[in-house]
Amino acid sequence: xxxxxxxxxxxxxxxxxxxxxxxxxxxxxxxxLSRIGLNPSVVKRAxxxxxEAELNAMIHAGGGxxxxxxxxxxxxxxxxxxxxxxxxxxxxxxxxxxxxxxxxREMGFGAGxxxxxxxxxxxxxxxxxxxxxxxxxxxxxxxx
Amino acid sequence: xxxSECVELLKARVLVRVxxxxxxxxxxxxxxxxxxxxAFACSSNEMMLTGLVNPQTIRTxxxxxxxxxxxxxxxxxxxxxxxxxxxxxxxxxxxxxxMFTACGVLYGAGVLGKGE
Numbered sequence: 001x002x003x004x005x006x007x008x009x010x011x012x013x014x015x016x017x018x019x020x021x022x023x024x025x026x027x028x029x030x031x032x033l034s035r036i037g038l039n040p041s042v043v044k045r046a047x048x049x050x051x052e053a054e055l056n057a058m059i060h061a062g063g064g065x066x067x068x069x070x071x072x073x074x075x076x077x078x079x080x081x082x083x084x085x086x087x088x089x090x091x092x093x094x095x096x097x098x099x100x101x102x103x104x105r106e107m108g109f110g111a112g113x114x115x116x117x118x119x120x121x122x123x124x125x126x127x128x129x130x131x132x133x134x135x136x137x138x139x140x141x142x143x144x
Numbered sequence: 145x146x147x148s149e150c151v152e153l154l155k156a157r158v159l160v161r162v163x164x165x166x167x168x169x170x171x172x173x174x175x176x177x178x179x180x181x182x183a184f185a186c187s188s189n190e191m192m193l194t195g196l197v198n199p200q201t202i203r204t205x206x207x208x209x210x211x212x213x214x215x216x217x218x219x220x221x222x223x224x225x226x227x228x229x230x231x232x233x234x235x236x237x238x239x240x241x242x243m244f245t246a247c248g249v250l251y252g253a254g255v256l257g258k259g260e
Contacts, residue, residue, distance in 0.1 A: 020224075023203035027232075030207065040209065047207040048182050095183075108196045108204075111179035120183075 008032065008070040014054055014079070016062035019107050025066040026051040032068075033075065038143055045121040046075055046141040052114040053079040053137045059104045060084070061135065074123075077139040085131035093119065145169050145255055147212060150191070151237060153249050154214065159221070160229045160236035167211055167235075172255050174216075174247045178204040184258060191255070193246055197221050199228055206232045216243045 010032060012025035030047040034040075050066070057064035061083020069076045086092045093115050100110025119125045124140035147167040151158060158165075172191035175181045181192060181204055191212040194201055197219045205213050212235040215221060220238050221229075229236045239246055251257070 020199050023200065023207070027203070027206055044207070044209055051203070051207045052182065107198050107200050108176060108178035108194075109200070111177055111183075113179040113183040117179075117183045 005071065010066075010068040010070075012066040012068075014057045014063045014066055014081075016058060017103070018058055018063070019103070022055055022058040023051055026054050029066075029068050029075075029077070032070065036070070042141065042143055046077065046139075049118045049121040049125075049139045049141065050077045050079070052118045053077070053139065055109055056114050056137075057081045057083070059100055059109065064134075073144065074140060074142045077141070078136060079139075080134065080136040082134040085133055085135055086127065086129040087131050089127055089129060145250075145253055147235065149253075150212070150214075150250060150255070153253055154237065154239040154241060154246055156214065156237040156239040158235070159215075159238055160226050160234065162211070162233055162235040165235070169212065169250075169255055171258065172247070172250055173258060174243050176243075181208060189258065191250075193243060193250075195219055195243060197225070199225055201225075202229045202232060202234060202236075205229075205234050211235060212237065214239060214246065216241055216246050 026047055033043045057079050061081030064081030067078045091097055095116045096112040098110050098112035104110035122139045123142045126138045129135040148165045150169055169190045171189045174193040176196045192205055192210045193214040193216055195217050215238045218240045
């Protein structure tokens, strides 16, 4: 007999150009991961990767949706938007390359470190993007 | 070094007090670019010095497990930022010192940077 795997699902709306509240989805996810007693370094990796993706959706795509599913041994974080899409993913993955508007730079972001930083902290990162339709970033973080 | 000693060295004003003002500050970073703070994350980083005043400095500190944010050059965040920091249990200081001097004072007193 197979046992059902218990998972926790969280969903958040990300509002576009909301520099005041951006990060709340990542903050709530960080709290949820901390509550289950994970190693703080794992929680921090997940929080940083999600925060970067959340900021990208807020800055570049007019907002989006964050869906988090916590499994016993890993977490899957998916940030989906209906923004302009990424014409050249390889270019976007280069550290320092950015299309961020001035307002993002004034707020301390837009240095072109977001996507490379997500990749650095994630155990797996996938980008699905269609120009003119949107982008979905899926992040996997293993607990051990 | 204890947080309370850092407050004295920086001649800082405490804007958000936390329950334990004797937190051990071993590692600090100084940056106005939050992208860099996250890109150059290290396992332990108790204090962040910055001249950037907006809510995302507190959000970044939260993600990075930074326990103390020091606003340099006499910058003083508004009440909404201080309230956010209090909710996240992040201590907030302000010092009139410029970034270079504030970092130098702490470094000279034994607080380390990343990887040292």
